[in-house]
Amino acid sequence: MSVVEIPDGSPFGVENLPYGIFSVDDGRPRVGTRLGDTVIDLSVVLADPVFAAASLNPFMAQGPARWAQVRERLTQLVAGDLPDTALHPAADVRLHLPVEVADYVDFYASEHHASNLGRLFRPDAEPLMPNWKHLPVGYHGRAGTVVVSGTDIVRPCGQRKAPDEPAPSFGPSRRLDIEAELGFLVGVGSPLGDRIGVDEFARHVFGAVLVNDWSARDIQAWEYVPLGPHLGKSFATSISPWVVPLAALEAARVPLPGQDPQPLEYLRGGQDWGLDIEFVVEWNGEQVSRPPYREMYWSPAQMLAHMTVNGASARTGDLFASGTISGPDRHQRGAFIELTWGGKEPVVVKGEERTFLLDGDEVTLSATAPGPNGTRIGFGEVSGTIRPAKENRAQPPG
Template identity: 60%
Template sequence: MTADPFALTDDLWGLTNLPYAVASAQDWSPQVVSRLGGHVVGIAGLAAADGHRKWARAWSTPSLNAFLEQGPSSWQAARRWLQQLLSDDRRRDFVRPHLRPLDAVELHLAVDVADYVDFYASEHHATNVGKIFRPDGAALTPNWKHLPIGYHGRAGTVVVSGTDIVRPVGQRKTPADAAPQFGPSVRLDIEAEVGFVVGGETELGERVGVDRADEHIFGVGLFNDWSARDLQAWEYVPLGPFLGKSFASSLSAWITPMAALKEARIALPQQDPQPLPYLRGLEGAFGLDLALEVRLNGTLVSQPPYAQMYWGPGQMLAHLTVNGARLRNGDLFASGTVSGPEPQQRGSLLELSWSGSEPIRLEDGTERSFLQDGDEVTITATAPAVGGGRIALGEVSGRILPARD
C-alpha cells in the first residue's frame, strides 16, 4: 500500500524536491505532473481548480515546453504555490483527488527536445580517455582547459528512462584489421551524465553569459549517453562523434528544478589557466554537489561525484551561445561523463575496465568489459536538500536488446 504523501518522514521526494515529469493514467491524458513521496500530483487539474489558468494550460500539454516558455519568474511562482498548497493541512481534501500512486501512471519523456549538445566537462574522464587512446601523448588536448568541449547530438533519439536500447550496428575497424567490418557494436558502453533542460528562447546572434544561466537553466535530469566505442573510434576522425552516439541517449523521466538544488551549489575546482572573461562572469560560475551511483544488473559499479566536474553548467551554456547560436524551449545539454579521481568513481565502462584490460566483476560472478545483450544499467543520484537532509533525482535506466537484422 502506498504511504500517505502527507505523512512523509524524509525529504527524498518531499516538499523540498517537487520534480516535474509527464505522465498518463487511466483517466489522464499525458500531462505535466509533480511528485510527492510515492504519489504523482496532477498539477494541471490542481492549477485549474485553484484558478491558475496560465499554469493549467501549460501543464495540460504532453511536454514541459509550454511551461519552459513562461520563464524563470513563472517557474519560481509556480513552485511557491505548489509548496504552499501541498503543505497546507487545511487543503488536503482539495489535493487528494489529484493524486495517483506512482505505479498507477505511465511516465513519458518530459521534454520535446529541441536541440541537444553533449559536453566533455570532467577533467578526470577526459584524462582517463586520453591515457587510454593516446598512451604516448598528452592526456588532455591543448584546448581542453580553455573551453568546454562539446558536440551537437541527435535530439530525436533522446528517450525516456526505461526505454529498451537496441544494440547499434555500423562500421568498425581495429588496428589489426586490414579493412573495416560491418556489424553490431562489440564495445557498447555507458556514460553517466547530468542533463540540463533549457527554457526561454533567445534571438539568433544573442549571447547568454555565465551570470544569466538561471534565466534559462530550468532543471536537471540524469542522463546516460550510450556509446558504441568501436564505431566511435573508427568514425570520429576528423569530425567527432556520429553513429557511435546518435542511436540513443536516455533521460530521466523526472526533471529536478534548479530551485530544488540551491543547497547543492558549490564552487568549481580551481581552473588553471584562468578561463577567458566570457567563461568567468561577474558573479562566478558554479558547480553542483550531486552524488551519482551506477548499477549494472543490480551491482553497484561506480559512484561518480558531480562535484568534481571542471566546467560548470553556466559555463557550458555561455560557450554554447557565445557564437550567437540561439536557445529554444526544450533545449538539452549534457555534462559529458562524470568521473572522479578514484577508480571506483569512473562513469563509463571504458574507464572502469580500462578499455577491456581490467574487467569488472558483478555480484553474480560474471565479468564485464562492455555491455552484453540483456544487461540493464541504472543511474541514480542524490543532492543536499534545502533545509537539511537530501533529495533524490529521478533515475535513468535502460536494458540492452540484441541488434536487429
C-alpha cells in the same frame, strides 16, 4: 480531500517538487509533480491549461518569474489537503519523456574522464588536448533519439575496425558502453545572433535531469577522426522522467574545483555553479560506480555561454549534458571504458567478469543532492535494457 504522506527520508520531499509528464488509465499525458510516493496532477490543483499539456515546454517557456510563482504556490498547496482526483500512487502512473527536445548538445566537462581517455587512446602523449582547459569541448547530438527512462536500447550497427584488423567491417557494436551524465533543460531561449552570458544561466535554464549517453566505442573510435562522434552516439540517449528545478538545487551549489589557466573573458564567472550531486551506477542491479558531479571542471553556466557565444540560438526544450562524470578514484568512473580500462581490467558483476555491455544487460543511474536542513533531493532513475541488434535492412512498403 487528502494530505499526502511523505515517508521519512524521502528524496521527493517538499524541498524537491520535480516536474514530469505522466498518464494513468485514461492515457492522457499531463504535468505532475512528485511528493513522497505520490504523483500530483498539476492540471487539477493549479487549474491552468499549461499543465494539461503533454510536455513541459509550454510551462518552461513562461520564464523564471512564473517558475518561482508556481513553486511557491505548490509549496503552500502540498502542505494541506489536496483533491483526491489529483493524487495517484507513483507506482501506478506511466511516466513519459518530459520535454519536446529541441536540440541536444553533449559536453566533455570532466577533467578526470578526459584525462583517462587521453591516457587510454594516446599513451605516449599528453592526456588532454591543448584546447581542453580553454573551452568546454562538446558535440552536437541527435534530439530525435533522446528517450525516456525505461526505453529499451537496441544494440547499434555500424562500421568498426579494431587495431589488429586490416579493414573495417559492418555489424553490431562489440564495445557498447554508458556515460553517466547530468543534463540541463533550457526554458527560455535566445534569438539567433545573441549570446547568453555566464551570469544569465538561471534566467534561461529550467532544471536538470539524469542522462545516460549510450556509446558504441568501436563505432566511435573508427569514425570520430577528424570530425568527432556521430553514429557511435546518435542511436540513443536516455534521460530521467523527473526534472529537478534549479531552485531545488540551491543547497547543492559548490564552487568548481578550480580552473587553470583562467578562461577567456566570456567564460569567466559561472564557477559558483558547481553542484554536489552523487551518482550511483548499477549494472544488472549491482552497484559498480559512484561518480561525483562536484568534480566537474566546467560548470553548466560556462557550457551554455560557450554554446551560444557564436550567436547560435537557444530554444525552449534544448538539452545540454555534462559529458561523463568521473572522479579521481576507480570506483568513481562514469563510463565502462574507464572503469575496465579499455576492457583490460574487468569488473565483477553478479559473479562474472565483465567489460562492455551484453544483450539483456540493464543499466540504472540514480542521483541525489543535498537539500535544505539536512534533506536529500532525488532525481529518480534513468534505466535502459540492451536488446539485440537489428541487422536486417528495413524493407520498403509494397
